[in-house]
Amino acid sequence: MANDQPTILVTNDDGITAPGIKALIEAVKGLGRIVVVAPDSPQSGMGHAVTIGEPLRLHKANVFEGIDAWECSGTPVDCVKLARDIILHRKPDLCVSGINHGANHSINVIYSGTMSAAMEAAIEGVPSIGFSLLDYRYEADFSVAQKVARTLATKMLEQSMPEHTLLNVNIPKVSEADFKGMKICRQAYAKWEEEFDARVDPRGKEYYWMTGRFVNMDTGSNTDVDALANGYASVVPVKFDLTDNEMRSRLEGEWKDIVS
Amino acid sequence: MANDQPTILVTNDDGITAPGIKALIEAVKGLGRIVVVAPDSPQSGMGHAVTIGEPLRLHKANVFEGIDAWECSGTPVDCVKLARDIILHRKPDLCVSGINHGANHSINVIYSGTMSAAMEAAIEGVPSIGFSLLDYRYEADFSVAQKVARTLATKMLEQSMPEHTLLNVNIPKVSEADFKGMKICRQAYAKWEEEFDARVDPRGKEYYWMTGRFVNMDTGSNTDVDALANGYASVVPVKFDLTDNEMRSRLEGEWKDIVS
Numbered sequence: 001m002a003n004d005q006p007t008i009l010v011t012n013d014d015g016i017t018a019p020g021i022k023a024l025i026e027a028v029k030g031l032g033r034i035v036v037v038a039p040d041s042p043q044s045g046m047g048h049a050v051t052i053g054e055p056l057r058l059h060k061a062n063v064f065e066g067i068d069a070w071e072c073s074g075t076p077v078d079c080v081k082l083a084r085d086i087i088l089h090r091k092p093d094l095c096v097s098g099i100n101h102g103a104n105h106s107i108n109v110i111y112s113g114t115m116s117a118a119m120e121a122a123i124e125g126v127p128s129i130g131f132s133l134l135d136y137r138y139e140a141d142f143s144v145a146q147k148v149a150r151t152l153a154t155k156m157l158e159q160s161m162p163e164h165t166l167l168n169v170n171i172p173k174v175s176e177a178d179f180k181g182m183k184i185c186r187q188a189y190a191k192w193e194e195e196f197d198a199r200v201d202p203r204g205k206e207y208y209w210m211t212g213r214f215v216n217m218d219t220g221s222n223t224d225v226d227a228l229a230n231g232y233a234s235v236v237p238v239k240f241d242l243t244d245n246e247m248r249s250r251l252e253g254e255w256k257d258i259v260s
Numbered sequence: 261m262a263n264d265q266p267t268i269l270v271t272n273d274d275g276i277t278a279p280g281i282k283a284l285i286e287a288v289k290g291l292g293r294i295v296v297v298a299p300d301s302p303q304s305g306m307g308h309a310v311t312i313g314e315p316l317r318l319h320k321a322n323v324f325e326g327i328d329a330w331e332c333s334g335t336p337v338d339c340v341k342l343a344r345d346i347i348l349h350r351k352p353d354l355c356v357s358g359i360n361h362g363a364n365h366s367i368n369v370i371y372s373g374t375m376s377a378a379m380e381a382a383i384e385g386v387p388s389i390g391f392s393l394l395d396y397r398y399e400a401d402f403s404v405a406q407k408v409a410r411t412l413a414t415k416m417l418e419q420s421m422p423e424h425t426l427l428n429v430n431i432p433k434v435s436e437a438d439f440k441g442m443k444i445c446r447q448a449y450a451k452w453e454e455e456f457d458a459r460v461d462p463r464g465k466e467y468y469w470m471t472g473r474f475v476n477m478d479t480g481s482n483t484d485v486d487a488l489a490n491g492y493a494s495v496v497p498v499k500f501d502l503t504d505n506e507m508r509s510r511l512e513g514e515w516k517d518i519v520s
Contacts, residue, residue: 047337048307048370055459055467077307077371078470085454086468107383109502110308111337123367123451151518159514165507181520184512186503191383194345199315207315208342232520237507242369243446247425247497252444254419258411260441260492 006032006093006157009083009121013043013076013100013113016061016069020099023142024131025064027149028096031157035092036061036069037083039076039113044102046113048120049075058082076117084124094156095121098131099145101138105170105224105234106190106216115168119240122166127156129166134228135173144179145171148233151182168236172228180231187236188223190216266292266353266417269343269381273303273336273360273373276321276329280359283402284391285324287409288356291417295352296321296329297343299336299373304362306373308380309335318342336377344384354416355381358391359405361398365430365484365494366450366476375428379500382426387416389426394488395433404439405431408493411442428496432488440491447496448483450476 008028012021016038025034040059057073070087072079076097084091100114109115118130129152133145148171156165168187172179197209216225224234251259268288272281276298285294300319317333330347332339336357344351360374369375378390389412393405408431416425428447432439457469476485484494511519 042313045310045312046307047309047376049309050305050307050371050470052305052470053302055469056456057465057467081454081470082456082468085456086458107500110379110383110500111310116307119370123370155515155518162507166504168502182518183520184508184515186505186508187501189501194341196316196342196345198346205317207317208346209315210310210312210338210341235511235519236502237504237511238502239504239507240367240370240502241447241449242428242496242498242500242502244426244497244499245446247422247499248444248446251495251497255415255444258415258442259495260443 007088008032008034009092009095010034010036011038011076011079011097011117013039013046013117015039015042016063016071018101019138020101020142023146024096024099024149025067027146028153031153034067035088036064036067037072037079037087039079040071040073043075043113045111046075047111048077048116050077051075056082058086076113077120080117080120091124091126094153095126095128096149096153099142100132101140102132102136103134103170104130104132104168105228106188109168109187109238119166122164123240125163127161127163127165129169131169133171144174144176148182166238168238169233170224170228171233172231174231178231182235183227183232185224185227185234185236186222188216188218188225190214190218190225267348268292268294269352269355270294270296271298271336271339271357271377273299273306273377275299275302276323276331278361279398280361280402283406284356284359284409285327287406288413291413294327295348296324296327297332297339297347299339300331300333303335303373305371306335307371308337308376311335311338316342318346336373337380340377340380351384351386354413355386355388356413359402360392361400362392362396363394363430364390364392364428365488366448369428369447369498379426382424383500385423387421387423387425389416389429391429393431404434404436408442426498428498429493430484430488431493432491434491438491442495443487443492445484445487445494445496446482448476448478448485450474450478450485
């Protein structure tokens with residue numbers, strides 16, 4: 001960085017025209033040089049998908065006053081890869097993703113395009129934060145989320161965090177008066193219980209819409225779900241080394257008959 | 261289970277007609293009642309994507325002699341969700357995914373549809389294994405991989421593993437004579453260095469193909485990449501709680517000025 005201002009990559013999974021990404025750009029304005037690379041259409045639920053079977057398109061998008069922005073035909077992860085290799089030709093100093101319209105706490109970190117974009121940046125060695133507001137609506141009020149985003153982005157830039165630092169930040173749907181602050185949390189064990197909606201098309205063939213009910217099965221303390229229910233924004237440090245070291249030790253001991 | 265035979269769900273990401281899934285079915289034949297639910301087209305690199313914006317199709321597929329099989333229009337994760345909720349109406353006793361045509365060791369666990377299908381089953385509480393062979397070719401020789409798959413599937417069924425057990429198994433491209441056996445490993449820190457291939461279409465517009473070079477940055481011991489390079493199949497126990505507990509403790513201490 002030296003005397004230059006830091007470069008902040010902004011992306012999301014709801015698409016470049018979603019109000020949430022505009023709110024995030026406003027939140028980090030003035031903290032560095034902002035570069036936006038976001039999908040040209042909604043990409044929710046894309047997880048860590050990458051586009052390998054078809055070519056990618058990338059266009060300059062004149063949608064944010066005075067900000068360099070590009071829209072991409074691919075997934076959120078594709079956006080981060082293209083940003084580095086085709087647009088910036090170097091690592092940004094910070095990547096912020098969101099603000100997602102809807103929760104990405106607990107197990108949702110796995111399905112979330114917002115978090116996968118942030119994770120891709122962290123894999124590349126760029127400290128990164130994904131922000132999600134617990135309000136699905138287009139007209140959601142992002143003001144509390146914006147304060148959280150600015151505070152955390154400032155902190156991450158000031159402290160020059162380890163290059164693989166990745167935070168999953170969720171913000172409750174509360175007014176500024178009712179907002180309790182931020183809490184460092186762990187990922188709750190929760191899951192979706194699917195109930196597919198089976199329908200019949202005009203040609204008489206069945207099809208299914210995925211629907212489902214969120215179930216929190218975690219009664220322990222310090223979870224993100226718990227913090228959010230109590231009016232706090234949850235901040236979960238996330239890692240991409242998925243090794244289960246406890247199970248690893250166990251299998252090394254128990255499976256001596258089949259492993260070397 | 262009681263006296264009934266166990267139910268084994270077989271899925272993949274290369275699609276129901278890929279040789280790898282046929283090899284996997286043959287490998288686990290006789291260990292229980294086999295039910296196949298797999299994508300109707302290749303879904304490599306889909307990560308943990310789910311289909312939420314469009315309806316899903318599910319058709320009986322008469323492709324494996326004497327085996328109940330369905331093909332699905334969605335992602336590998338969709339297949340696992342539909343298998344449980346629409347076809348089985350209960351949890352299978354084991355889920356096996358693959359055998360993938362190509363490696364899913366190290367960071368590839370994040371991008372892999374094969375592993376995401378297995379992870380989805382583990383989230384649902386079904387012990388699960390993803391298998392990948394380090395040979396991309398259609399005509400790859402799956403015989404070593406089949407032995408590994410049968411040994412591990414048998415072990416998992418015999419031992420009634422914890423319900424969230426998930427293994428990422430990669431098999432080297434070696435002959436049976438050169439195969440060294442299985443090793444319990446940890447996920448190597450490695451990444452893809454992208455070099456997008458920029459081209460110009462017949463209308464004069466640029467487009468990009470994702471390409472890239474795999475770089476192993478992990479010089480430590482016990483990695484999956486290392487085991488594979490030495491002729492072993494790597495077995496990495498995987499978890500879906502992505503909380504970075506070390507960073508969590510650190511931030512709780514250092515960020516007292518901004519968190520509650």
